[in-house]
Amino acid sequence: MKPEDLLYATTHEWVHVAADESGGKVATVGISAFAVESLTDLVFIELPEVGRQVKAGESFGEIESVKAVSDVYSPVDGEVIEVNEVLRDDLERLSQDPYEAGWVAKIRMSDEAALAELMDHTAYQKQCADEAH
Amino acid sequence: MIGTLVQTPLYQWHVDHGARMVEFAGYSMPIVYTSIVAEHTATRTAATFFDISHMGRLRFDGPDAARFVDHLVTRRTADMPAGRVRYALVTNEEGGVLDDVLVYHLRDGAHASYRLLVVNASNHDKIARWVDVHRRRFDGQVEVSDLTNSWSMLAVQGPNAAELLASLVDCDLASLHYYTAAETRIAGKGGVISRTGYTGEDGFELIVGANAVVDVAKSLMEAGKNLGIVPAGLGCRDTLRLEAGMPLYGHELAEEINPLQAGLEFAVALDKPEFIGRDALVAASERTDVPVRVGVELSGRRIPREGAEVFLPAGASPIGGVTSGTFSPTLQRPIAMAYIDRSHAEVGTELTIDVRGRHEPASVVALPFYRRPSGRESTS
Secondary structure, three states: OOHHHOEEOOOOEEEEEEEOOOOOEEEEEEEOHHHHHHHOOEEEEEOOOOOOEEOOOOEEEEEEEOOOEEEEEOOOEEEEEEEOOHHHHOOHHHHHOOOOOOOOEEEEEEEOHHHHHOEOHHHHHHHHHHHOO | OHHHOEEOOOHHHHHHOOOEEEEEOOEEEEEEOOOHHHHHHHHHHOEEEEEOOOOEEEEEEOOOHHHHHHHHEOOOOOOOOOOEEEEEEEEOOOOOEEEEEEEEEEEOOOOOEEEEEEEOHHHHHHHHHHHHHHHHHOOOOOEEEEOOOOEEEEEEEOOOHHHHHHOOEOOOHHHOOOOEEEEEEEOOEEEEEEOOOOOOOOEEEEEEEOOOHHHHHHHHHHHOOOOOEEEOOHHHHHHHHHHOOOOOEOOOEOOOOOOOOOOOHHHOOOOOOOOOOHHHHHHHOOOOOOOEEEEEEEOOOOOOOOOOEEEOOOOOOOOEEEEEEEEEOOOOEEEEEEEEOHHHOOOOOEEEEEEOOEEEEEEEEOOOOOOOOEOEOOOO
8 A cells, every 4th residue: 555545643543445345444554654663663562352343543452662652543433353463473564564564453434434534645744744853 | 842952962973873862851862773672782792882971970179079979979989999980879868869870089190089970961960969069068178070061971882892992992901890990092082981881781981072072983983893883872771771670760769769779788888987868778777668679570562661550469459660661672571670568579479560451460580680691791
């Protein structure tokens, strides 16, 4: 997925929305390269449980780095239908390929209203530039 | 915000070497250049270079300088031969820790004896005031000068540090034992070298003129390029000192904590006739009802951070709290220091720690977590 095509939360998660076979909307969620880079030295990720119902803005996972722990927030409402199990043993994928192999969870959306709160790539880049100083 | 922070003379050097700069004790300091783990590992296996210019340096001259410094610190320092360095605490009248410091006894080029106190950056202003107040009350001749801005300080740490520095300094490093120091020339510049550090590894700390430090840094990196030297930031300074079981002021040490409960008895000479805080510490040495500092290890991956509460496995109320925690790059597991009730502080005691709402199993272990392989320069 191209970073330019994604939506972003202020808390640095990215979202890609696609239709599944049944016509429902599935959001793939990951963590932006900017966030991964500023965490550095990742130690551990706690993934949400499959089947969990989440609300936009709710913490549904955490990432431990040597220096600090950070919450991972769901950017949308819905049900967690799949998590990237590979990350449990290979957290490097998150830093090496945050927009493809490093995805975190897939959420079947129950409501699309939360998407309106997300930023496009241009707005998100501006936020990152502001945070860097 | 960064604009209001103090920059060390190496600020631009750090930026040029890709450092991520953060605020620390009013200074803009490098937290990491590449990765904390890479810089940590380089310190354990090769050599690293740290800018520690933010630490405070106070010099004491005059016929009564030794006696004055001895009055300020918990340890015997008046009888140190020239060239000795000792770790000590500055305590208040109640025995609480104002700072942990290194006391140097040095001789300058004219062979005049002086004392140097190296203090934490976060405590520099407080200690400078404390020194000033007590100097006015002191019956004797002592002159205090603050060298913090006119001199800079570097650390070269790691098993390759001695080999790296051998060609750059005018003194014999083989006879410069752990916790000794000398005035010497470093890459052609006048300064002080000591075999000290905050990493648990063999290494040296260098004091050179603020106007010379950029040249010295270049010389160090050049001399170390075949010995694996990399610049290292405050991030790995913290993981290294934690593995080495060394307390950090503001975490394991504070004015509300006395050095005995911190496990620093070795640095408190209760039999010394006089120092500020002595009477309170003699009384404190009898007490068993204050929490003590312990090391804890966890078997999981979740890391307890400062403020996490510590419990007995079935306990409902906390028996203490975490003061520092991290993931140990050497041991590959979470480690922490905590203050807990003395009755549960024995090595092997099983605990749980509330890590963000979930109790993780932990156990009390002996400090330090990491000890460098024998055969390298060891504690004297």
